[in-house]
Amino acid sequence: MKIVVDTTPLSPWEALAEYEREVVAPAHPGRYGAAATFVGTMRDFNEGDAVQGMFLEHYPGMTEKQLGLIADEAFGQWSLLDGLLLHRVGELKPSEPIVVVAVWSAHRKDAFEACRFIMEALKSRAPFWKREELHSGSRWVEKNSEGY
Amino acid sequence: MIGWCGSVRKPLIEGNSMTVKVKFFASLKEQMGCDGATVEIGEVATAADIWLQASGGKALPPNVLVAVNMEYTDQNHAVKSGDEVAFFPPVTGG
Numbered sequence: 165m166k167i168v169v170d171t172t173p174l175s176p177w178e179a180l181a182e183y184e185r186e187v188v189a190p191a192h193p194g195r196y197g198a199a200a201t202f203v204g205t206m207r208d209f210n211e212g213d214a215v216q217g218m219f220l221e222h223y224p225g226m227t228e229k230q231l232g233l234i235a236d237e238a239f240g241q242w243s244l245l246d247g248l249l250l251h252r253v254g255e256l257k258p259s260e261p262i263v264v265v266a267v268w269s270a271h272r273k274d275a276f277e278a279c280r281f282i283m284e285a286l287k288s289r290a291p292f293w294k295r296e297e298l299h300s301g302s303r304w305v306e307k308n309s310e311g312y
Numbered sequence: 313m314i315g316w317c318g319s320v321r322k323p324l325i326e327g328n329s330m331t332v333k334v335k336f337f338a339s340l341k342e343q344m345g346c347d348g349a350t351v352e353i354g355e356v357a358t359a360a361d362i363w364l365q366a367s368g369g370k371a372l373p374p375n376v377l378v379a380v381n382m383e384y385t386d387q388n389h390a391v392k393s394g395d396e397v398a399f400f401p402p403v404t405g406g
């Protein structure tokens with residue numbers, strides 16, 4: 165599973181197509197029957213306020229380590245062929261993608277469940293922090309919305 | 313830009329000391345006024361002891377998460393010389 169945490173803007177659909185074409189298909193020709201993906205994008209509103217921008221801080225080293233542990237758990241729990249996890253950090257504007265999670269498996273059950281697990285585990289365990297830019301100044305996001 | 317707090321050394325009466333690297337992130341970094349510190353402390357210390365010394369005696373906020381060497385743990389975890397001890401608020405990525 166490929167994991168990238170970077171300041172470079174994401175192009176989720178191009179990245180997914182490229183990874184399937186260049187990595188998944190050559191390694192598992194004819195074996196993958198399901199791909200489940202999640203793309204998270206920055207909104208221009210939160211908690212009733214207009215949000216103009218966002219800064220995403222992370223803990224270099226620990227973030228990648230925790231994402232790797234989450235991926236290991238997913239591969240231990242479900243039958244997966246490959247995965248892709250991309251996460252933006254740094255300055256973002258509304259409508260820019262923040263996160264991409266994708267997994268490939270033989271059957272949909274493993275793909276759906278593992279994709280959901282990875283995303284929810286990332287939200288609760290990967291050290292990232294969002295600071296929103298509002299008209300009135302900036303504020304740190306204190307908690308995530310409920311996923312389940 | 314928030315910088316390094318520098319070295320925080322507790323005078324030792326006797327015995328050996330150890331050095332650990334402390335890091336703060338996000339809102340906690342802003343509250344502390346720096347992104348980390350080097351702490352010199354006695355050989356037996358928990359993450360909570362490290363916090364007290366690095367923060368100048370502030371109480372550890374109840375929602376703060378603790379990591380030692382980039383793995384989640386709790387404030388009672390015993391630290392070793394050379395460890396990296398991080399304190400940060402609940403995570404909000406994704």
